[in-house]
Amino acid sequence: MLEIKDLHVFYGAIHALKGISLTVADGELVSLIGANGAGKTTTLHAISGLLPAASGSILLDGTDLQKVPANTIIGLGMAHVPEGRHVFARMTVEENLRMGAYILRDQKRISENLERVYGHFPRLKERRRQLAGTLSGGEQQMLSTGRALMTDPKIVLMDEPSMGLSPLLVKEIFSIIQELHKSGITILLVEQNAKMALAVSDRAYVLETGTISMEGPAAELAADDRVRKAYLGA
Amino acid sequence: MITFIQFLITGLRLGSVYALIALGYTMVYGIIKLINFAHGDFIMVGGYTLFFTIPLLMGMGLPGWLAVIPAIVICACVGVLVELLAYRPVRRTGNSLTCLITAIAMSFVLENLAQAIPAIGPDPRVPYTLFADTISVGGVSISHATIITIAVSAVIMVALYLFTQKARIGCAMRCVSEDKSASTLMGINVNHTILITFAIGAGLAAVAALMYVSQYPRVYTTMGATLGIYAFVAAVLGGIGSLPGAMLGGLLIGIVQSGANTYISSSMSDTFVYLILIVVLMLRPAGILGKNVGEKV
Numbered sequence: 098m099l100e101i102k103d104l105h106v107f108y109g110a111i112h113a114l115k116g117i118s119l120t121v122a123d124g125e126l127v128s129l130i131g132a133n134g135a136g137k138t139t140t141l142h143a144i145s146g147l148l149p150a151a152s153g154s155i156l157l158d159g160t161d162l163q164k165v166p167a168n169t170i171i172g173l174g175m176a177h178v179p180e181g182r183h184v185f186a187r188m189t190v191e192e193n194l195r196m197g198a199y200i201l202r203d204q205k206r207i208s209e210n211l212e213r214v215y216g217h218f219p220r221l222k223e224r225r226r227q228l229a230g231t232l233s234g235g236e237q238q239m240l241s242t243g244r245a246l247m248t249d250p251k252i253v254l255m256d257e258p259s260m261g262l263s264p265l266l267v268k269e270i271f272s273i274i275q276e277l278h279k280s281g282i283t284i285l286l287v288e289q290n291a292k293m294a295l296a297v298s299d300r301a302y303v304l305e306t307g308t309i310s311m312e313g314p315a316a317e318l319a320a321d322d323r324v325r326k327a328y329l330g331a
Numbered sequence: 332m333i334t335f336i337q338f339l340i341t342g343l344r345l346g347s348v349y350a351l352i353a354l355g356y357t358m359v360y361g362i363i364k365l366i367n368f369a370h371g372d373f374i375m376v377g378g379y380t381l382f383f384t385i386p387l388l389m390g391m392g393l394p395g396w397l398a399v400i401p402a403i404v405i406c407a408c409v410g411v412l413v414e415l416l417a418y419r420p421v422r423r424t425g426n427s428l429t430c431l432i433t434a435i436a437m438s439f440v441l442e443n444l445a446q447a448i449p450a451i452g453p454d455p456r457v458p459y460t461l462f463a464d465t466i467s468v469g470g471v472s473i474s475h476a477t478i479i480t481i482a483v484s485a486v487i488m489v490a491l492y493l494f495t496q497k498a499r500i501g502c503a504m505r506c507v508s509e510d511k512s513a514s515t516l517m518g519i520n521v522n523h524t525i526l527i528t529f530a531i532g533a534g535l536a537a538v539a540a541l542m543y544v545s546q547y548p549r550v551y552t553t554m555g556a557t558l559g560i561y562a563f564v565a566a567v568l569g570g571i572g573s574l575p576g577a578m579l580g581g582l583l584i585g586i587v588q589s590g591a592n593t594y595i596s597s598s599m600s601d602t603f604v605y606l607i608l609i610v611v612l613m614l615r616p617a618g619i620l621g622k623n624v625g626e627k628v
Contacts, residue, residue, distance in 0.1 A: 147512050171518040183513040185506055187622065196506055199499070200518035244517075 104153035131304035176245035186230030197247030235266035291328035346585020347484035352562030353577035355532030369437035371559015377540030410533025455551035570618025
């Protein structure tokens with residue numbers, strides 16, 4: 098479904114991605130793990146068109162994402178839950194969710210999707226008239242995730258969904274990710290919490306200062322000594 | 332008592348005009364964090380458009396106030412051109428200071444251009460006076476222009492507020508003002524949304540121009556500078572970035588000016604305007620309705 102080949106991205110003068118290649122197949126949950134500054138978020142920003150790529154290709158079902166304006170990518174069936182939630186703080190929870198369906202015109206479909214998202218996140222329904230900026234970190238993460246589901250996407254990019262959350266909430270967020278995965282949504286997950294990420298993923302890539310150093314089935318990587326030493330604290 | 336009512340009505344009329352202009356400052360600031368110093372000059376563009384089109388329309392047997400339509404169109408075009416030709420390219424490469432200087436430059440460009448074009452400047456023009464009739468209510472005489480100014484401004488302000496709260500594009504404007512990259516992820520075309528904001532802001536300046544010249548029938552190339560400053564102060568007073576703030580700030584400044592003119596001395600009115608600004612900003616640095624919504628992470 099998603100196919101990245103030899104992607105180079107410069108962040109100012111820094112050569113942030115030095116030719117990475119990765120694929121995510123239909124229905125897969127793939128995670129991208131690595132240390133702070135390895136280029137994980139940069140990879141997702143390049144895929145979503147928020148950052149220009151210097152060279153390489155990013156294909157979503159055969160469409161070259163670099164050739165389409167960034168704001169049309171969601172229309173191709175790909176949604177992005179950004180690092181740090183990026184909810185619209187001065188809008189209510191429900192307004193945020195409705196903005197997730199900005200590209201849809203069919204009011205009936207928007208209402209259906211809204212109910213489906215509320216089904217995944219009952220807490221958001223309870224707080225739907227509250228301003229998003231007043232939600233807790235975990236609730237904002239749910240909102241940001243729910244907002245990305247409002248168009249019924251085929252693939253979701255998730256950037257550090259567990260960042261800054263309590264261990265209990267991290268568990269809750271990961272169980273939601275598994276739930277989404279089971280419902281057939283393809284997911285590319287970026288995480289610093291490698292242990293949790295590898296536990297839920299089908300496959301994984303390890304990113305080290307702009308290059309992919311290892312890849313394989315998540316279970317194999319979780320058992321690998323180098324990965325255990327560097328990322329799992331074993 | 333009659334003096335008091337007269338002062339209040341004059342204040343509301345003046346304040347309504349400031350509020351319409353302040354909305355333009357605050358909308359553009361809200362969306363790209365830029366004080367658009369050229370915004371005041373959009374009023375001048377509107378004023379001259381009215382000067383030329385009112386006689387044209389009346390010659391065709393149409394009511395003169397319809398000239399507000401070409402004025403809105405021309406102002407919106409000028410607003411969009413200023414954003415496209417000046418602000419957007421500078422925003423892409425420069426920082427907020429270069430953008431601010433560009434805004435000041437655009438203000439001078441518009442004023443000097445108006446002076447240089449023989450059909451427009453440099454001498455002041457006197458447009459046809461619309462809504463000049465007055466009615467008398469309980470000894471207070473009120474011009475039609477006053478009633479129309481207050482009523483139209485009120486309607487526009489409510490409509491604009493509802494537009495930003497309910498309409499699809501209005502909501503997109505609020506999103507872009509909060510978070511441009513998240514807006515892009517939602518599928519919002521950020522640059523189009525900014526252009527629409529400029530068009531609406533400049534269009535409001537055209538309406539303000541009609542209101543203003545029907546009270547003070549004189550159009551000149553620097554007319555936007557003074558009006559613009561008062562409206563800018565109004566926007567800051569109310570809390571820049573906030574639509575209700577701009578409306579409140581505008582009305583407040585109008586009433587303060589009118590009060591100072593009526594009860595103290597017309598030469599003191601500016602002193603009071605700035606005094607109030609300083610006091611309010613000392614007590615509430617973000618302005619009366621400035622946004623202080625905390626963001627929990």
